[in-house]
Amino acid sequence: MPTDARQPGLASLLEAALPKVVVAPSFAAMLVFIYGFILWTLYISMTKSTFLPTYDFVGLAQYIKLWRIERWWVACRNLLVYGGLFIFFCTVLGLMLAIFLDQKIRIEGALRTIYLYPLALSFVVTGTAWKWLLNPGLGIERLVREMGWSSFTFDWLVTSEMSIYCVVIAAVWQSTGFVMAMFLAGLRGIDDAIIKAAQVDGAGLTRIYWKIIIPSLRPVFFSAFIILTHIAIKSFDLVVVLTRGGPGYSSDLPATFMYAYAFTRGRLAMGAASAMMMFAMVMAIIVPYLYSELRRKRDA
Amino acid sequence: MPDAIRRSRSETAGRILIYGTLVLFAVYFLVPLFVMVITSVKNMDEIRTGTLIALPQQPTLEPWLKAWGYATIGVTNEGIRGFFWNSIRMVIPAVLFSTLIGAVNGYVLSKWRFRGSDTFFAMLLLGCFIPFQVVLLPMARTLGFLGLSESIWGLVLVHTVYGLAFTTLFFRNYYVAVPSELVNAARIDGAGFFRIFWKIMLPVSTPIFMVTIIWQTTQIWNDFLFGVCFSTGETQPVTVALNNLVNTSSSVKEYNVDMAAAIIAALPTLFVYFVAGKYFVRGLTAGAVKG
Amino acid sequence: MASLVIDNVTKAFGRVQVLKGIDIAVDAGEFLVLVGPSGCGKSTLLNLIAGLESITTGEIRMGDRVVNNIPPKDRDIAMVFQSYALYPNMNVRRNLSFGLETRKVPRAEIENRIQRVAEILQIENLLERKPSQLSGGQRQRVAMGRAIAREPLIFLFDEPLSNLDAKLRVEMRTEIKKLHQRLGTTIVYVTHDQIEAMTLADRIAIMKDGIVQQFDTPDGVYANPANLFVAGFIGSPAMNFIPVSLSRENGHLVAPLVTADGRRFTVPVPADTGALAPEREIIMGIRPENITDFQEGMQSWAHIAALECGVNVVEPTGPDTLVYTEVNQTQIVCRLCPDAAPKAGDTIRLAFDTTKPLFFEPGTGNRIEG
Ligand SMILES: Nc1ncnc2c1ncn2[C@@H]1O[C@H](COP(=O)(O)OP(=O)(O)OP(=O)(O)O)[C@@H](O)[C@H]1O
Ligand SMILES: [Mg+2]
Numbered sequence: 001m002p003t004d005a006r007q008p009g010l011a012s013l014l015e016a017a018l019p020k021v022v023v024a025p026s027f028a029a030m031l032v033f034i035y036g037f038i039l040w041t042l043y044i045s046m047t048k049s050t051f052l053p054t055y056d057f058v059g060l061a062q063y064i065k066l067w068r069i070e071r072w073w074v075a076c077r078n079l080l081v082y083g084g085l086f087i088f089f090c091t092v093l094g095l096m097l098a099i100f101l102d103q104k105i106r107i108e109g110a111l112r113t114i115y116l117y118p119l120a121l122s123f124v125v126t127g128t129a130w131k132w133l134l135n136p137g138l139g140i141e142r143l144v145r146e147m148g149w150s151s152f153t154f155d156w157l158v159t160s161e162m163s164i165y166c167v168v169i170a171a172v173w174q175s176t177g178f179v180m181a182m183f184l185a186g187l188r189g190i191d192d193a194i195i196k197a198a199q200v201d202g203a204g205l206t207r208i209y210w211k212i213i214i215p216s217l218r219p220v221f222f223s224a225f226i227i228l229t230h231i232a233i234k235s236f237d238l239v240v241v242l243t244r245g246g247p248g249y250s251s252d253l254p255a256t257f258m259y260a261y262a263f264t265r266g267r268l269a270m271g272a273a274s275a276m277m278m279f280a281m282v283m284a285i286i287v288p289y290l291y292s293e294l295r296r297k298r299d300a
Numbered sequence: 301m302p303d304a305i306r307r308s309r310s311e312t313a314g315r316i317l318i319y320g321t322l323v324l325f326a327v328y329f330l331v332p333l334f335v336m337v338i339t340s341v342k343n344m345d346e347i348r349t350g351t352l353i354a355l356p357q358q359p360t361l362e363p364w365l366k367a368w369g370y371a372t373i374g375v376t377n378e379g380i381r382g383f384f385w386n387s388i389r390m391v392i393p394a395v396l397f398s399t400l401i402g403a404v405n406g407y408v409l410s411k412w413r414f415r416g417s418d419t420f421f422a423m424l425l426l427g428c429f430i431p432f433q434v435v436l437l438p439m440a441r442t443l444g445f446l447g448l449s450e451s452i453w454g455l456v457l458v459h460t461v462y463g464l465a466f467t468t469l470f471f472r473n474y475y476v477a478v479p480s481e482l483v484n485a486a487r488i489d490g491a492g493f494f495r496i497f498w499k500i501m502l503p504v505s506t507p508i509f510m511v512t513i514i515w516q517t518t519q520i521w522n523d524f525l526f527g528v529c530f531s532t533g534e535t536q537p538v539t540v541a542l543n544n545l546v547n548t549s550s551s552v553k554e555y556n557v558d559m560a561a562a563i564i565a566a567l568p569t570l571f572v573y574f575v576a577g578k579y580f581v582r583g584l585t586a587g588a589v590k591g
Numbered sequence: 592m593a594s595l596v597i598d599n600v601t602k603a604f605g606r607v608q609v610l611k612g613i614d615i616a617v618d619a620g621e622f623l624v625l626v627g628p629s630g631c632g633k634s635t636l637l638n639l640i641a642g643l644e645s646i647t648t649g650e651i652r653m654g655d656r657v658v659n660n661i662p663p664k665d666r667d668i669a670m671v672f673q674s675y676a677l678y679p680n681m682n683v684r685r686n687l688s689f690g691l692e693t694r695k696v697p698r699a700e701i702e703n704r705i706q707r708v709a710e711i712l713q714i715e716n717l718l719e720r721k722p723s724q725l726s727g728g729q730r731q732r733v734a735m736g737r738a739i740a741r742e743p744l745i746f747l748f749d750e751p752l753s754n755l756d757a758k759l760r761v762e763m764r765t766e767i768k769k770l771h772q773r774l775g776t777t778i779v780y781v782t783h784d785q786i787e788a789m790t791l792a793d794r795i796a797i798m799k800d801g802i803v804q805q806f807d808t809p810d811g812v813y814a815n816p817a818n819l820f821v822a823g824f825i826g827s828p829a830m831n832f833i834p835v836s837l838s839r840e841n842g843h844l845v846a847p848l849v850t851a852d853g854r855r856f857t858v859p860v861p862a863d864t865g866a867l868a869p870e871r872e873i874i875m876g877i878r879p880e881n882i883t884d885f886q887e888g889m890q891s892w893a894h895i896a897a898l899e900c901g902v903n904v905v906e907p908t909g910p911d912t913l914v915y916t917e918v919n920q921t922q923i924v925c926r927l928c929p930d931a932a933p934k935a936g937d938t939i940r941l942a943f944d945t946t947k948p949l950f951f952e953p954g955t956g957n958r959i960e961g
Contacts, residue, residue: 012662018493019412026405033461034427037435100318114326120573121566122522124539128546128562129332132555143351234431237524241543258433275433286429481676484643489690490664503680
């Protein structure tokens with residue numbers, strides 16, 4: 001008779017369950033702290049909660065109210081302006097720097113280090129620095145006036161219509177290096193033989209860049225766009241430090257709006273509703289992106 | 301041959317243009333740091349009379365001493381010192397926990413996949429992208445419930461939990477590239493789950509540990525949102541304290557002290573960047589999504 | 592040393608059925624080779640034997656133990672991987688000792704075994720090196736050494752030679768064979784190279800699409816292939832397959848062959864059974880070495896048929912010369928002695944060894960027994 005080993009022993013059952021046991025706490029944490037909390041926020045956004053959560057269901061009333069609030073509209077408009085300019089400048093400057101850096105530059109290492117260091121800084125530090133540079137009395141305005149242009153004014157930081165552009169300036173300063181790094185990696189990944197073949201075909205360098213290299217960076221453009229959009233929607237620290245959303249609420253973004261309503265004005269339900277709107281914006285961008293990424297990996 | 305000469309001339313012009321642009325941008329990126337540093341060693345008189353880029357006539361360390369030791373932040377007069385230590389006490393455990401758990405998670409999700417593990421991973425991946433605004437309110441309640449609001453350990457918990465998605469992603473993607481035959485060989489050699497992790501995986505994981513630790517350190521040190529939402533007064537991390545210092549509406553604005561405090565708050569991450577820039581950039585591209 | 596029985600084993604990944612009822616049994620000490628085209632499920636079967644994957648249905652026995660639910664570490668097997676899978680962070684000595692330490696073999700015994708294995712494989716001078724400091728051939732030796740040091744009941748090899756260059760591969764092949772003769776341990780060896788399979792095996796299992804096509808000795812699969820697939824897979828150059836329409840001439844059953852320029856010859860078909868009857872369309876298989884030049888054939892073979900045809904291509908290989916010609920609108924290849932080799936475009940008189948042709952059903956590919 002063969003010894004019967006058809007029934008797995010207790011030890012080997014435990015051994016087999018070990019991987020699951022090990023990730024179980026993380027799984028539970030994820031369910032509670034990410035998905036559970038999102039649902040909780042969703043629910044609160046459908047109540048009349050003010051300082052404390054209440055659980056009286058009022059449907060979409062808060063959302064309807066939210067879109068009637070002038071300040072929320074300002075925040076969304078600012079997000080469009082800020083996001084648009086931020087993405088545009090970061091992409092254009094990042095691409096330009098990457099292409100230039102890719103021309104066998106001697107001091108490339110040093111330059112790269114310089115372009116990328118702002119990324120190691122907190123937005124709070126960046127904000128502090130630019131708040132000082134953009135200081136209407138003592139900052140760049142004073143510098144230019146001292147250089148002889150005595151009527152020069154540069155007071156965007158305290159001007160309602162312009163303060164959001166200050167945020168753009170600081171954010172572009174901080175993130176351009178990052179986009180540059182992405183494009184540089186993309187450029188280094190392009191097969192040299194393609195460029196050589198084009199040169200043999202008699203194409204000039206500018207033409208090669210416009211017609212061959214830049215188009216082949218399309219996936220990098222795509223990723224950069226997604227990441228920058230994501231950064232823009234989540235922007236919070238920079239605005240708080242640089243303008244505190246002001247003057248008034250002229251430079252509010254959804255993130256600062258949410259913080260103001262939920263944490264300082266005690267309008268929990270409205271804060272939750274605005275948070276859910278932000279969530280929806282991010283998901284609208286990210287889900288298609290992740291989907292296409294995962295599918296591309298599976299096809300590869 | 302005129303043609304060749306003309307060509308090489310235009311080539312030279314092109315090189316000059318390229319180098320010029322690159323150096324110009326280097327200056328653009330460096331100027332704010334330069335201005336911060338020189339402002340932080342000027343006295344207020346010089347600041348009021350000079351320009352941004354004027355070098356200090358009488359350099360002084362007084363703003364630094366004040367920023368570190370006795371500037372008024374919130375209700376205390378003890379400078380940024382205590383908040384700096386808060387950040388350190390928050391960053392070290394949070395980085396350790398999130399990295400270690402992430403390493404084990406990544407190991408399971410790449411080498412011990414089970415039914416449902418891919419779903420878990422996909423859900424976690426999505427978790428990397430959520431705007432944290434959507435969890436702030438329930439987290440605040442939960443911390444209160446656990447008695448952890450107003451404590452460093454509350455922030456440690458928050459950073460560990462929300463760092464996990466990233467650290468797991470990092471390790472999983474790294475371990476996927478480690479050949480599975482290695483794990484199979486070790487299994488046949490009689491090694492179990494943990495022995496394989498310790499003896500086979502960990503010894504080849506130094507780079508990804510560097511990337512993850514550096515990434516987490518910078519992220520957590522630089523965080524402002526969680527700090528401002530989940531801490532008050534004495535338990536605030538340095539970024540929140542810096543904001544409080546910069547944005548107080550006290551009568552006299554001391555820009556030199558602000559700059560000194562900002563540099564102090566930036567020093568640890570800048571140090572990490574200049575020492576281990578290679579790993580920092582790698583983490584950046586891998587974790588690009590967080591922002 | 593242990594016998595190995597694979598009893599109606601199936602394996603499915605999700606809905607994909609990869610192994611469809613495998614039956615193989617070998618005695619203790621035998622050298623079993625699993626051979627087949629890429630993707631046929633060889634590695635999967637080996638992983639089932641190792642316990643790295645779980646069996647969907649069926650049973651695997653080693654000695655008198657059913658091992659279905661026994662984890663790999665308790666199966667007392669050792670495995671050599673295609674990529675060698677040497678632990679990159681450990682030197683050669685640690686690579687050899689790792690499995691033994693895990694099994695709590697006493698230190699002195701470990702040293703002993705490492706010494707012995709290092710001698711057998713001539714890797715004594717490599718013991719302190721890291722895998723990254725070894726050449727491909729040396730890594731291969733270390734990987735085998737790691738398995739041998741374990742002194743397992745069964746060795747499993749998954750294409751261990753496929754990452755080596757051609758010359759080294761032939762050398763290592765001989766070494767593995769010597770090693771088996773010396774150790775006498777049961778070996779299961781996966782390859783997609785039919786020459787490796789023929790030279791090493793006591794018994795060969797030829798697989799395709801998750802099914803064992805034939806399980807037999809090397810001579811058996813060569814001389815008596817069970818179907819078209821096996822007949823074509825084993826042997827190089829491959830067996831010629833000529834579509835023929837049988838007919839009866841002068842009271843004998845024959846297979847008519849028509850050359851490219853229209854000349855007609857016949858090959859007698861031995862038996863006249865139900866399956867082999869006039870008017871049947873079948874496939875006749877004949878190996879290249881069973882067609883040669885007429886003089887040679889006359890001297891060596893008892894029963895021959897003559898055939899005169901035009902030469903398309905001539906390929907000298909050294910010991911033999913391969914001659915390509917055409918019959919029944921099919922290219923066939925014959926193996927000639929270099930002295931008798933014609934030139935392309937010549938017409939040559941060939942001899943068929945009429946005791947050798949095999950016959951197959953065109954649709955199913957199954958062998959028709961004469
Ligand atoms: N984990 C898995 N999940 C799904 N399908 C798998 C898995 N492993 C193998 N397969 C499929 O099973 C089939 C057999 O794979 P296997 O690796 O056994 O082939 P093989 O005969 O070893 O081929 P090769 O000579 O290329 O190594 C393949 O079609 C493969 O795609
Ligand atoms: Mg295989």
